[in-house]
Amino acid sequence: xxxxxxxxxxxxxxxxxxxxxxxxxxxxxxxxxxxxxxxxxxxxxxxxxxxxxxxxxxxxxxxxxxxxxxxxxxxxxxxxxxxxxxxxxxxxxxx
Amino acid sequence: xxxxxxxxxxxxxxxxxxxxxxxxxxxxxxxxxxxxxxxxxxxxxxxxxxxxxxxxxxxxxxxxxxxxxxxxxxxxxxxxxxxxxxxxxxxxxxxxxxxxxxxxxxxxxxxxxxxxxxxxxxxxxxxxxxxxxxxxxxxxxxxxxxxxxxxxxxxxxxxxxxxxxxxxxxxxxxxxxxxxxxxxxxxxxxxxxxxxxxxxxxxxxxxxxxxxxxxxxxxxxxxxxxxxxxxxxxxxxxxxxxxxxxxxxxxxxxxxxxxxxxxxxxxxxxxxxxxxxxxxxxxxxxxxxxxxxxxxxxxxxxxxxxxxxxxxxxxxxxxxxxxxxxxxxxxxxxxxxxxxxxxxxxxxxxxxxxxxxxxxxxxxxxxxxxxxxxxxxxxxxxxxxxxxxxxxxxxxxxxxxxxxxxxxxxxxxxxxxxxxxxxxxxxxxxxxxxxxxxxxxxxxxxxxxxxxxxxxxxxxxxxxxxxxxxxxxxxxxxxxxxxxxxxxxxxx
Numbered sequence: 001x002x003x004x005x006x007x008x009x010x011x012x013x014x015x016x017x018x019x020x021x022x023x024x025x026x027x028x029x030x031x032x033x034x035x036x037x038x039x040x041x042x043x044x045x046x047x048x049x050x051x052x053x054x055x056x057x058x059x060x061x062x063x064x065x066x067x068x069x070x071x072x073x074x075x076x077x078x079x080x081x082x083x084x085x086x087x088x089x090x091x092x093x094x095x
Numbered sequence: 096x097x098x099x100x101x102x103x104x105x106x107x108x109x110x111x112x113x114x115x116x117x118x119x120x121x122x123x124x125x126x127x128x129x130x131x132x133x134x135x136x137x138x139x140x141x142x143x144x145x146x147x148x149x150x151x152x153x154x155x156x157x158x159x160x161x162x163x164x165x166x167x168x169x170x171x172x173x174x175x176x177x178x179x180x181x182x183x184x185x186x187x188x189x190x191x192x193x194x195x196x197x198x199x200x201x202x203x204x205x206x207x208x209x210x211x212x213x214x215x216x217x218x219x220x221x222x223x224x225x226x227x228x229x230x231x232x233x234x235x236x237x238x239x240x241x242x243x244x245x246x247x248x249x250x251x252x253x254x255x256x257x258x259x260x261x262x263x264x265x266x267x268x269x270x271x272x273x274x275x276x277x278x279x280x281x282x283x284x285x286x287x288x289x290x291x292x293x294x295x296x297x298x299x300x301x302x303x304x305x306x307x308x309x310x311x312x313x314x315x316x317x318x319x320x321x322x323x324x325x326x327x328x329x330x331x332x333x334x335x336x337x338x339x340x341x342x343x344x345x346x347x348x349x350x351x352x353x354x355x356x357x358x359x360x361x362x363x364x365x366x367x368x369x370x371x372x373x374x375x376x377x378x379x380x381x382x383x384x385x386x387x388x389x390x391x392x393x394x395x396x397x398x399x400x401x402x403x404x405x406x407x408x409x410x411x412x413x414x415x416x417x418x419x420x421x422x423x424x425x426x427x428x429x430x431x432x433x434x435x436x437x438x439x440x441x442x443x444x445x446x447x448x449x450x451x452x453x454x455x456x457x458x459x460x461x462x463x464x465x466x467x468x469x470x471x472x473x474x475x476x477x478x479x480x481x482x483x484x485x486x487x488x489x490x491x492x493x494x495x496x497x498x499x500x501x502x503x504x505x506x507x508x509x510x511x512x513x514x515x516x517x518x519x520x521x522x523x524x525x526x527x528x529x530x531x532x533x534x535x536x537x538x539x540x541x542x543x544x545x546x547x548x549x550x551x552x553x554x555x556x557x558x559x560x561x562x563x564x565x566x567x568x569x570x571x572x573x574x575x576x577x578x579x580x581x582x583x584x585x586x587x
Binding site: 003007008011012014015016017018019027030031033034035037038040041042043044046049050051052053054055056058060061063072075076078079080081082088090091092093 | 193196334340409417426430435436438439440443454461465472477480533
């Protein structure tokens with residue numbers, strides 16, 4: 001499956017990774033090569049096969065809905081690139 | 096005094112308990128080795144002060160007769176394990192400066208059992224790679240060199256630093272992780288033992304996530320006994336990881352005893368791939384003979400969907416990675432590149448912070464999960480995955496474990512495959528099936544190639560039969576009787 005530069009631009013936007021104009025064609029070529037190779041999965045007859053949801057059959061474990069951890073503001077903010085008080089600071093989100 | 100770093104983990108553990116030397120002496124020997132081994136670029140962060148403090152505590156406990164299972168044993172930790180207050184970046188630029196305020200469960204288990212932390216080990220960025228060449232810190236170098244060649248070789252990946260450090264005796268053992276072969280392939284390339292447990296045997300809490308349905312923690316060690324000892328400490332249920340299983344951890348070291356009578360070992364015919372080097376094929380046959388001599392029955396089996404495991408993996412793993420790596424956005428930790436808007440900040444941070452291989456995989460993953468493609472790719476890959484698992488389930492009706500080569504070649508030169516991602520992916524051809532089915536797998540050094548480089552054989556077990564494959568691996572190690580010494584061209 002070939003992807004063209006417009007598709008690469010769209011994927012980059014979905015993945016929130018900035019790709020420069022001059023990188024679009026080489027990236028398209030690389031990704032197409034990988035996707036072409038993956039196409040061989042079409043050879044496999046998967047009619048009636050349920051997709052794997054977990055490696056071993058297991059039931060999702062549950063616990064009581066109660067607070068058992070937290071109240072560690074300094075730990076949470078310890079690696080913040082930019083903080084103010086008890087907040088992470090980012091560029092304005094809403095115009 | 097003899098070079099203490101020459102002792103295996105088991106010998107060091109026992110020597111400490113007998114009082115032959117102190118934990119401080121042993122740790123100092125390894126700190127010296129670590130400093131003298133910098134040419135290998137195995138460590139990305141050294142923690143000598145922490146190591147000495149831990150060794151001091153170990154000496155106190157040894158003197159008081161309160162030795163824990165790994166008391167005083169110096170280990171290296173792969174950079175993707177969260178180590179409280181210590182460099183944890185999964186060797187990525189995007190996690191620049193990140194020091195977690197918490198400890199991963201697996202490393203906490205090791206420290207609770209008395210192990211000593213020497214430092215953090217090099218790896219492919221976010222565990223994506225088979226040669227340790229995608230690391231932000233540059234490649235780790237294999238202490239092994241081919242006969243009559245001075246070229247630097249890869250120690251494999253992604254746990255290249257772990258494998259190089261163990262092979263060069265810069266630690267008694269190392270933690271590593273395996274998503275598509277990242278423990279077993281580097282072990283095979285460096286003449287060390289690499290064990291990937293069953294999915295769920297060890298907790299993934301505090302491990303930087305790559306592909307959550309495939310990742311698993313495991314040890315790289317010099318001997319099979321050492322791997323059994325490490326696993327006993329690393330494994331166990333963790334309430335903070337719902338995919339970890341609530342099953343008791345056996346004494347894996349005790350399980351090494353016994354011969355292989357009654358054990359049926361399967362040889363899967365589909366692993367005999369086109370272009371397989373004769374010497375690997377020959378070693379495979381020899382390894383089967385060794386197991387037979389020790390009581391095993393050799394049975395040919397078929398795993399028909401083997402060839403589809405690698406392409407299916409390269410849909411599932413990137414898809415899960417694209418989700419797991421969405422958190423690296425410059426907001427809460429690591430690198431931030433300022434932008435005109437928040438979206439611009441995300442896009443610039445991620446472009447600057449991710450290396451080319453990571454970017455490739457995140458984009459493949461984003462594409463295969465996107466609207467209109469999810470069914471054709473991700474769902475299809477998960478169906479193929481179910482068939483791969485079914486193949487193994489059927490085979491385990493006839494045999495107890497499988498014997499295959501670990502890698503399609505010995506260690507290759509650094510730079511040999513960096514221009515060809517697809518060729519690099521083929522390194523995992525014998526290992527990915529095991530992650531896709533969630534089974535335990537171990538790579539054991541079984542022979543040397545014509546050029547003197549180590550070659551590994553892989554044993555694949557039933558779910559939670561780590562004991563079975565460790566026992567068989569111990570027999571193979573004995574039968575092979577290898578004297579594995581990479582030499583010390585790199586020591587300064």
